[in-house]
Amino acid sequence: MLGAKLADYLLRAPSPKQLGRSSGCQNAMHYVKRCLPFVLLLALAFVLIRSSSAPGHAWKFLNAAAPQIKQLSPDDPEAGPTIIVITPTHKRPERFADMTRLFSQTLSHIKNLHWVVIEDANVTSPVVERILQRSGLPYVYFHATTEPGMPKRGWTHRNRALQFIRENYKDYKKGAVVYFADDDNSYDIRIFDQYIRRVKRLGIWAVGLAGSAAVEAPRVANKTIVGWDVVFAPGRAFATDMAGFALNLKEILRVPTASFAQRCAKSSPETCFLAQFGMKKEEAEPFGYDDDPKEVLVWHTKTRNIGTRGSAHGYVVE
Structure with a gap:
């Protein structure tokens, strides 16, 4: 008209x-x-x-179309604090295998876990949506494109997830811990209950295959982090991998501006992000350093596509 x-x-x-x-x-x-x-x-x-x-949800949540957690299963009041897992994801040939093998089949065994998944695209993926539904986990899935000027993929999407959490969990009474879990890492199921769920403020632990290192871990003396056993830039204030730490929800809400900002490109994203909470490494809680044997419960793995050929023969692939 x-x-x-x-x-x-x-x-x-x-x-x-x-x-x-x-x-x-x-x-x-x-x-x-x-x-x-x-x-x-x-x-x-x-x-x-x-x-x-457009399918899915855009990242601006302060409107009537804001995405909400789809509560496919009830929380267990006896399981302890909720674990909120943030997972940026993007289209690639090995993505469905990663999300099925590492997340849907691993996270589905964890009680009181909410999954926030952010697609790097203008739309969400129906196949990823089905994987999330089959997991039975409470989840939210939305899309966002990388902001101009961001040095790496995933930074914008972690920020959007943090925004979602701050808007939707600000009155959460059960207690929660926030963990960044990339969709191609390998996770021992024990890390969620033995490490992440027990974090009071900031928890840090060892990560296998981080960069060129066999293991990167906090150096601990008298139950206090005094340094870093790492290969890359050991002088960093928080020389840990993205998979090597978790923050209590109270900290995320206490510092509402903490994010993976463009200025973080001048340093490592983990150090830049954690420094915004005003804590020193000595205040962080180390996990796994005194276990016997000392085991690694998360590995910074990469599923590599060696080159796909031929038709998909009608099957769903990327």
């Missing part, structure tokens, strides 16, 4: 001859000003139609 009105108005507009030579510019500007509101309304309508038809 709006387009029809504008078209009718333009058809009734005077020709250049009717405008006249002396007052042509003045009259032309008059009609431009009269048409401008219609043009702006058309542009707004186009944007609204595009945004409402």
